[in-house]
Amino acid sequence: MKKIKVLVVEDSLVFRNLLVQSLEKDNALEVVATASDPFEARDKIIKYRPDVMTLDIELPRMDGLEFLRKLMPQYPMPVVVISALSEKVFDAMRAGAVDFVAKPTVADRKQLDSFLCNELPVKIKVASTARVSRYKKPVMFDNNYSTSSKSETNLIAIGASTGGTEAIAEVLRDFLTDIPGTVVVQHMPPKFTEMYADRLDSQCRVKVREAKNGDVVTKGEVLIAPGGDEQMSVVKIADNYQVVLKKGERVNGHCPSVDVLFNSVAEAAGPHAIGIILTGMGRDGAKGLLKMKNAGARTIGQDESTCVVYGMPKAAYDIGAVMHQEKLQNIAKKTYNLINQG
Incomplete structure (x- = not known):
């Protein structure tokens, strides 16, 4: 079976290595490249043509959210965002990311193992099947549209x-x-x-x-x-x-x-x-x-x-x-x- 090609974008060397080592243990996944910032990620996308990219939101040189907004119109691809507790993940979803996963605390071994061995690999596999083309947002229907007073739906x-x-x-x-x-x-x-x-x-x-x-x-x-x-x-x-x-x-x-x-x-x-x-x-x-x-x-x-x-x-x-x-x-x-x- 053809492996899912993954690009890991993460600025922390320690956490990036953890991600790579863990994902490489999954027979369905292949980490084809890593990047520490969006500019390096852009070059790696062109060179390696990954199937899925994992993207940290907090990155040097360019914010991960800004990178996503620039990337998706030109090179739509499945993206799984890795983020600490932040409303930015919902901005990322709106910008075109397929899904997100909460960044674990490295000191919490149980949480980290669950993230590395279960949550992230599953999210990547699901993302590889996702439709990333965006439909046009329609005009909202008439604001005067209302429910009937006789309706029995409650x-x-x-x-x-x-x-x-x-x-x-x-x-x-x-x-x-x-x-x-x-x-x-x-x-x-x-x-x-x-x-x-x-x-x-x-x-x-x-x-x-x-x-x-x-x-x-x-x-x-x-x-x-x-x-x-x-x-x-x-x-x-x-x-x-x-x-x-x-x-x-x-x-x-x-x-x-x-x-x-x-x-x-x-x-x-x-x-x-x-x-x-x-x-x-x-x-x-x-x-x-x-x-x-x-x-x-x-x-x-x-x-x-x-x-x-x-x-x-x-x-x-x-x-x-x-x-x-x-x-x-x-x-x-x-x-x-x-x-x-x-």
Whole structure:
């Protein structure tokens, strides 16, 4: 099998050597070159034609984010960003990076081993399959578009993974303040989810925040599942939906898991919910979306042409869980159409 050619861009010699030594142990990967700054990286890209580049954000001579913005229009390629806790990772996603991984503390051996042996190699392999061409951002639909007062839809659930930070943002930016309460699982490292929610809150008309145990899901508000070791589900208490965060095992390799959320929404809301599955690798969310559909919910899946990775939506589509397949730029409008149908 042909190996995935990797270019490692990292200014720290010690950490760069750690990355190379670790990645070279994976039979599916080949580190063809390394670079300590963007100018060296540019020359190595031209010479070695890597399949995937890992990119540190904090680099000398030129910031990694600035380099990414210059690179992608001229030489689009899959990029996995390695970053300490910083909002810059979301700017990098918007600039065209496929995914990011939290930079570990070298002194924490357990965290470092997990990063080197599991997280980063998996991200690189997924990135090698990603679609890096960008669709044109559409004009936002009519701001006067609104939900019918007769609508019986009162809960929306969204799940995504690779490429999902931008996909979710595209959908939420088109939501208005009359949208039913919305719950979201996006596979993301701990602490980044709060930062992501705060960022979306500043960009959207709806309120967006990281979910807390016991939160009531309310109209015009979006709750993002926190990254970490807790699964997020929804229960119905009286006339309200309430968030439950509980420590649990990984499901489909993830915590939080889209399937856990979707399964709970199927039970709590049945036909009063809409499920949306967006770009991501793997099958997380497919069975849960089918359970939602079977409970009477309407379901939407992102189409292949606008996915960074057409994994999760395809898995859901293949088992009959997706009722409406839509381009990303049409999903918010389709959601409103479904709400107003009943």
